[in-house]
Amino acid sequence: MNQMIFINLPVSDVQASTDFYKALGATKNEQFSNEASSSMVISDTITVMLLSHESWREFTPKQIPDARESAQVLLCLSMESPEACDAAVATATLAGGKPDPTPKQDHGFMYGRSYEDPDGHIWEVMWMDVAALQESMAAQN
Known part of the structure; x- marks a missing residue:
């Protein structure tokens, strides 16, 4: 099995970010998505998890930096x-x-x-x- 990477990104608007990544050609894996997160498949080995800030905080107490x-x-x-x-x-x-x-x-x-x-x-x-x-x-x- 090829090694896979799952990139987790905190996003301020899950739907807007989902639409952006769809426009780039990623597909949404509904099985691992909900209103607070979207699992966006870029390739067979690359998936980007778009997480609302609330969802992100379930994984780490660290501050979410403003990527801008x-x-x-x-x-x-x-x-x-x-x-x-x-x-x-x-x-x-x-x-x-x-x-x-x-x-x-x-x-x-x-x-x-x-x-x-x-x-x-x-x-x-x-x-x-x-x-x-x-x-x-x-x-x-």
């Missing part, structure tokens, strides 16, 4: 091409996200962009040409 003011994590998804990165940012922007809160990256063998969800959580999208990277590293040795 501070960053604790940068989440990153791989894409098939630089164009797919651009398309993901465009889709997120149309769905109400903020484009490019972090600098764009273009290193030839790697390309990356980013967007913020409605609560300010930063998602990076990146493409990497592994063969070109390996060639570059081999040439340096």
